[in-house]
Amino acid sequence: MKRITFGLLLLLSTTFTVKAESSAHISKDFDEQLQYADKIRSSDPELSNTILLELQKHEELLTAEQQHYLKYLLAYQLTFQGTPDKGLKQFKELAESKASKSLKFRTNITIINTLANTQKWNEGLAYLSKALELLPSIENKEIMQTGLMVAANFYNQLGQYELGYKYAEKLNLLPINDRNLCLSKGVIIEAKINLELLAENSDEIKQGIEICDKVGETLMSSFIRSFLVRLHLNKQQPDKALNILLPNLEVVENSHYPRLIIIFYSSIAKAYSFKQNYIQSEKYALKTIAQAELLGASQPVVQAYEILYKIAEQRKEFQLALKYHVNYTKANKTYLDNIKTKHLAYQLAEHQAIEQETRIKLLNEQNKLLRVEQDLAQAEAENNKLFISLLIALSTLLIFWAYKSRLTQKRLRQMAEYDSLTGIYNRGHFTQLARSSLEYCQSSNLPLSCILFDLDKFKTINDNYGHACGDWVLKKTADVCRNIGRKNDIFVRLGGEEFCIFLPGCDLTTAKEFAELCRQEVAAIDSTESGFSFDITASFGLTSAKLSGFDLDKIIADADQAMYLSKNNGRNRITLFTP
CATH class of the missing domain: 3.30.70.270 (Reverse transcriptase/Diguanylate cyclase domain)
Structure with missing residues (x-):
């Protein structure tokens, strides 16, 4: 890795000292550097960030599209480093810019991913709907594959694992590169585990880890390991969990990805609590809380507070136990509220889709009626009697559709305002x-x-x-x-x-x-x-x-x-x- 880093930085330094006369050659070098920084953005985020910061110093030498590309990668680094709101602001500006169609599409799907990570589900669903409409028009196969991947991942995080599995499986029908194969394996494994379709001894899990390790995607391989750890902990198998967690902890910490780090810390704390090693359990529970300070309530945070208050109770430190229990209750309520919000967001999106579909059908039928009326007007001079008969028939049909429309609106209102099971307000x-x-x-x-x-x-x-x-x-x-x-x-x-x-x-x-x-x-x-x-x-x-x-x-x-x-x-x- 040191050789690669030195060589690449040497390339950067030499590129930046080239005179303006060789601008075409410079532009080509910049493309290569941007593409390389993009390629390693998740497998080697530190080197990727170093390249981008060097490029930013010489931004005036970049073409307009290269500047847009650089802005995209810098915004990605902001979200990766735990400041998603700043990254989201940059992405939204880029989505409204004059960047290329493929880069704007990629920006939109990254916005979807960021909105999922920040639990802004309604806005995320709106962006996802637009992205899926544009997907067939995207010519770049890798970007199209990424779009399917983001859709699958978004639905997984929304708790709609059937849909996540469906979109990830679509990738298996396409010729995909090793990196996207790794990512698709991770999304499919997560969906299958939550759908209770995989056991801890599944070859599919082992294969997913091997594929991701092979291409250097340590983030995704670590996530897959965390899914496997969850299965072991659910069966109270702490030794098997620790045998996975501890050897891979340094790699996870070096990723500087807070969401993954707290999953590992919390899982280690849980495993040690099963073994009644309360010193280590407390240590990693506290690490979870400290690391998750900017991330809000999540399952690892809830689990960490639960472990801490139970340890304090066991030590008869009741005042400390009460403090941790209060924090546990708050975090758990926020976490459960987030889950409810996910379900409500998805239900609202479904209702809006149904209403939109109904409106389109009604407009189509109204257009058909208008065309028929025009035909009748042309035939009036030839057969007035037939015209009157057809007019009566059309009037009857119009009344029928108006009646159907009213019933539909009434049914939609019922769905929007009342709980379908109990009949009381929703x-x-x-x-x-x-x-x-x-x-x-x-x-x-x-x-x-x-x-x-x-x-x-x-x-x-x-x-x-x-x-x-x-x-x-x-x-x-x-x-x-x-x-x-x-x-x-x-x-x-x-x-x-x-x-x-x-x-x-x-x-x-x-x-x-x-x-x-x-x-x-x-x-x-x-x-x-x-x-x-x-x-x-x-x-x-x-x-x-x-x-x-x-x-x-x-x-x-x-x-x-x-x-x-x-x-x-x-x-x-x-x-x-x-x-």
Whole structure:
């Protein structure tokens, strides 16, 4: 590597001292340097960055397209080094520039990747939709392959592993280079593991690691190793996990890629906790927290805080354990909220696609009707009677399509505003209603209360009696609570087994009485109607605008905190939020 570095820097220094007369030769050398920096951007990021910084010093000698290419690679380095917002700003500027079509497409798919890493799912889906439309027009095969790869990776990170697997498999139908083969293997392995289609002893995993190591793609081979480690840890096989993690830790740390580093640190901490080596476990859990400072909540961070508070508990350091547990709870809630956000973003994109498809179909039918009307106008002079008959038929057809259109719009509105399972409001529509209700109560000086409740041990019901039985419980719970509420109460299913009721005009005392009625009604549900016999209870959290203010996020968070106190204090109870 030292020889390569020295030789390349020598090439750079000699190129930059060439006189302006040989500009064509200089331009060719710059192309080679940019392409080489691009080629090694993930396998040797330090050398790639060195080349780019040298090129940046002589940017005035570059052609316009070379400057665009340099800007792309510098923006990539920003995202790689843990400052994705800065990189994203540069990418978006480049996407609106006069760069070539292929570079702009590549910029767009890199934006998609960056938005996925920063969990901006709605914006990412919008960019992905545009990129997939442009994909067939891209002539550069490698860039087209990269587009498919980014789509597969984006869907994997969104949790839509079937779609991720589908787009990665498309690459197997194309002649691809070794680097893209490595990347496709990584995406396919991640999707298959999450779809429970691969075991830890699978030859496909070993083959993926070997291919990536062969081409020097240590980032992807390390990610594949982390997938394999997850399988070992899920089966409580810490020694097998450590035998993979520790020999490859230095390579991962030298990558300076925070997202990968915290996965390794957190996994090492988990493996040592299984072995009851709490000193090493604590060491790597703390390393995870320190490394993830700028990355926000993620599964490795949640796992690290969980390990730390359990170690502190085991040492009877209860004050420290409480501190770590609070951080664990916050990180876990943020992580779970991110997962919910992914699902909501994907569902919203699906609804928008359906609405767009319906609108296009309606416009096509309307265009057909216009063409028929034109034909009828031309035939009017020949046969007036036939014209009248056809006009009646067309009018009938138009009414029919208008009726169908109205039904479609009504159905789309139902899908957009109501939860399809329970028939109560969904989260998106609830947000609009709740904000309006808060503004009205605040301006009218009226009380407002919020009840948040979650079905107890709902996962056990699903596991023991099946998801059909779980759906029956959700619908029954919604029915009994809706029947005792008022018409102006805002009742919503937030997701899973979690519900919320906004009570405009209700003070805390009245809301508590209503919550108690709901709790009793839920507990009184006769589960034998489902074909099984089991208890149904719920834990309630309660707050009011007087306690929590008129900010929607704050009042929901306070009710959620009170609800978790109900969970922790034995379930099937009501807890008032205490500021």
